[in-house]
Amino acid sequence: MTFPAIRAKIEATSLLESWSERLDQLAQQQRTAAYAFVMGSCAELLAAFEIPLFLPEINCLQTAISGTAQGLLQHAEEQGYPSDICNYLKADVGLHLQGRRLPHKRLPAPCLAIATTACNTYIKWAEVWQRLYDMPLFVFDIPGTRNPGHPSQPGDPAFAADLAYMIEQLRDLISLCERITGRRLDPDRLSHALDCTNRMSRDFNAILKLNRQEPACFDAVRQGGAYLGVFNAFRGTDAGVRYFSNALEELQQIRQRCLREPVAEAPFRLLFAGLPCYPLYSRFIRMFSTQGGLFVSSTYLQFASGGGCMGYQYDTKRPVESFAEGLLLTTREAMDSMFLAGDRLFEAQAACRADGVVFHGVKSCRTVSTGLADARLALQSRSSIPTLLLESDMMDRRLISPAQMQNRIDAFFETLRLRRKAGAP
Amino acid sequence: MTCFHPPFTAGIDVGSTQTKAVLLDVSARIAGTAIIDTGFDVDAAAHNVYARLLAGAGLCADAIHTVAGTGYGRFRIAFGDLQVTEISCHARGAVHLFPATRTVLDMGGQDTKAIRVAADGGVIDFSMNDKCAAGTGRFLSAAAAVLEMPLDGLAAVAATGCNPVTISTTCTVFAETEILAWVARGKAINDILLGAHQAIASRSLALLKRVGLQPAITFTGGVSRNSCMVDQLERLLGSRLQVGEQTPFAGALGAALFARDRLMGLQQAVLP
Ligand code: SF4
Numbered sequence: 046m047t048f049p050a051i052r053a054k055i056e057a058t059s060l061l062e063s064w065s066e067r068l069d070q071l072a073q074q075q076r077t078a079a080y081a082f083v084m085g086s087c088a089e090l091l092a093a094f095e096i097p098l099f100l101p102e103i104n105c106l107q108t109a110i111s112g113t114a115q116g117l118l119q120h121a122e123e124q125g126y127p128s129d130i131c132n133y134l135k136a137d138v139g140l141h142l143q144g145r146r147l148p149h150k151r152l153p154a155p156c157l158a159i160a161t162t163a164c165n166t167y168i169k170w171a172e173v174w175q176r177l178y179d180m181p182l183f184v185f186d187i188p189g190t191r192n193p194g195h196p197s198q199p200g201d202p203a204f205a206a207d208l209a210y211m212i213e214q215l216r217d218l219i220s221l222c223e224r225i226t227g228r229r230l231d232p233d234r235l236s237h238a239l240d241c242t243n244r245m246s247r248d249f250n251a252i253l254k255l256n257r258q259e260p261a262c263f264d265a266v267r268q269g270g271a272y273l274g275v276f277n278a279f280r281g282t283d284a285g286v287r288y289f290s291n292a293l294e295e296l297q298q299i300r301q302r303c304l305r306e307p308v309a310e311a312p313f314r315l316l317f318a319g320l321p322c323y324p325l326y327s328r329f330i331r332m333f334s335t336q337g338g339l340f341v342s343s344t345y346l347q348f349a350s351g352g353g354c355m356g357y358q359y360d361t362k363r364p365v366e367s368f369a370e371g372l373l374l375t376t377r378e379a380m381d382s383m384f385l386a387g388d389r390l391f392e393a394q395a396a397c398r399a400d401g402v403v404f405h406g407v408k409s410c411r412t413v414s415t416g417l418a419d420a421r422l423a424l425q426s427r428s429s430i431p432t433l434l435l436e437s438d439m440m441d442r443r444l445i446s447p448a449q450m451q452n453r454i455d456a457f458f459e460t461l462r463l464r465r466k467a468g469a470p
Numbered sequence: 471m472t473c474f475h476p477p478f479t480a481g482i483d484v485g486s487t488q489t490k491a492v493l494l495d496v497s498a499r500i501a502g503t504a505i506i507d508t509g510f511d512v513d514a515a516a517h518n519v520y521a522r523l524l525a526g527a528g529l530c531a532d533a534i535h536t537v538a539g540t541g542y543g544r545f546r547i548a549f550g551d552l553q554v555t556e557i558s559c560h561a562r563g564a565v566h567l568f569p570a571t572r573t574v575l576d577m578g579g580q581d582t583k584a585i586r587v588a589a590d591g592g593v594i595d596f597s598m599n600d601k602c603a604a605g606t607g608r609f610l611s612a613a614a615a616v617l618e619m620p621l622d623g624l625a626a627v628a629a630t631g632c633n634p635v636t637i638s639t640t641c642t643v644f645a646e647t648e649i650l651a652w653v654a655r656g657k658a659i660n661d662i663l664l665g666a667h668q669a670i671a672s673r674s675l676a677l678l679k680r681v682g683l684q685p686a687i688t689f690t691g692g693v694s695r696n697s698c699m700v701d702q703l704e705r706l707l708g709s710r711l712q713v714g715e716q717t718p719f720a721g722a723l724g725a726a727l728f729a730r731d732r733l734m735g736l737q738q739a740v741l742p
Pocket of ligand 1: 102131132133134164165166167409410411412413
């Protein structure tokens with residue numbers, strides 16, 4: 046099951062190209078950027094200070110899709126980086142060791158790095174930049190969910206304490222940005238950036254909800270990846286607002302068309318859990334689509350948007366406090382979607398009316414992959430929905446065996462067809 | 471030449487080590503089996519095993535209504551009419567041989583699969599270790615090679631062991647070194663081999679647990695011929711395995727059953 050190349054996918058490509066070009070220009074002008082991660086990027090604060098944002102995870106996945114990652118990984122390994130660490134980190138280190146140059150672009154050096162405790166690797170990774178460039182590193186300690194399944198909410202005393210802690214940390218980061226730029230924070234600019242993210246987040250959330258109904262109108266791994274890229278790189282910007290508003294409108298039109306012209310055979314609705322296989326990105330998705338599979342939802346969109354797709358709305362009248370609250374709630378949401386996947390997948394597969402759940406564990410991201418096999422067992426103990434566990438990597442081709450992957454996928458679809466024939470709901 | 475027989479169907483399982491074939495008559499009775507080493511030429515292996523199957527049954531190719539291929543080389547069977555994964559085929563074949571089957575352990579030359587099945591032979595869940603050869607027949611081949619013994623003779627020697635060594639590594643490459651180290655330390659060959667069987671059995675148990683251990687458990691694939699492996703698995707499971715002469719052919723049998731569905735005009739539920 047495939048959809049015609051949709052406009053939002055094409056626009057995402059050109060927006061992300063413009064993002065890369067901007068970074069290239071900065072590098073050429075010897076200017077710097079803030080390095081941050083998708084879970085807790087603080088993009089709106091950086092936009093308010095006009096500090097350019099570089100997201101190394103997005104750059105790394107782009108190198109995997111374009112086929113340049115392997116050389117970067119090898120470069121880092123030759124310098125002694127082991128084979129079993131996060132391959133985003135390793136490819137990025139390889140890139141820095143070769144002078145921040147890729148075949149068609151250069152990247153600016155960091156003036157600041159912002160990490161959160163959402164992933165341990167973030168901190169280790171940022172420490173590598175610190176060693177290389179001797180720039181400031183700010184680590185946000187995000188209070189996690191202490192009662193699994195029951196996170197503290199605004200109004201709870203525990204939440205108030207967590208929020209106060211976040212606000213203190215945010216004030217420290219604001220002071221740091223003021224020192225770096227030599228200017229005070231303009232609350233109006235922060236409010237504007239937060240307002241932009243509010244609108245993007247609301248539309249992103251509405252887009253994801255569209256696929257809960259039948260017929261689904263986009264593939265959550267293929268098109269979802271495009272939405273994700275724009276959300277992360279353009280959050281807090283007018284360009285991001287325009288993009289998501291257009292994308293939502295386009296999908297509503299596609300949905301109307303799908304309703305008017307239903308396909309002869311309904312696709313198998315699949316929920317994707319884990320990280321995509323970027324080195325074989327299109328081929329991986331085709332392995333499913335050619336057999337009638339369609340990813341209607343993906344847990345990747347939750348954690349890789351830093352919880353941004355949940356639709357959280359900042360209060361732009363009190364930008365600093367609300368920014369801290371949003372950072373706490375959305376990053377915690379991203380963490381919970383990974384660490385409490387076992388509890389959440391049951392609801393998620395029911396919400397999107399999935400016919401099957403595909404777990405894709407990647408060797409080099411332990412944060413996401415360690416619990417996937419257990420999450421699968423937890424789901425199976427509550428539901429008879431067919432599941433498939435695949436293992437490969439999001440960067441390193443040496444860890445991917447397409448023939449074995451295809452064999453498992455073939456068997457999974459044989460099961461799905463058997464169930465459909467037997468009248469499974 | 472024209473054959474005047476009620477139509478038959480055939481299943482061919484092109485595995486990494488051996489290629490197996492099963493012939494079914496219209497009543498789904500096994501009318502013949504054949505097995506050969508796959509070797510490096512997968513196409514030739516499929517042709518040769520099919521020729522041997524037909525010759526054994528005294529049939530010509532015209533008598534075969536449908537040929538289904540399975541195994542990693544299933545798409546290389548030029549004369550195959552349909553292809554089904556070995557996961558679905560082992561499930562179907564195991565339930566056909568032992569209708570009470572709810573879990574299948576298929577141990578082949580290069581991979582081991584645990585499959586949870588429904589009463590109709592449909593796959594509910596599966597788990598496989600196909601990335602590394604630990605816990606597969608390849609582990610035993612490596613042991614046989616390093617001890618310079620015939621593969622077929624391993625089980626009988628291992629069964630006489632009393633004090634099995636612990637093979638701590640699960641990697642086939644390192645297992646060779648470990649086996650040699652035990653030899654150098656003067657350990658008896660039967661105890662070393664028993665240890666190797668136990669190591670594989672315990673890996674398989676972990677795989678079975680991933681799909682849930684629903685009785686009855688049927689052991690299929692080439693290694694199901696190995697009586698010592700059956701004993702070790704039964705010891706770990708604390709229950710009997712369903713195993714028999716035909717279990718090494720379960721994959722090919724399942725393929726032949728899918729071929730028979732086509733002969734009988736049944737919808738190919740697993741196929742697109
Ligand atoms: S370990 Fe996973 S979550 Fe952490 S940085 Fe690497 S890819 Fe991202």
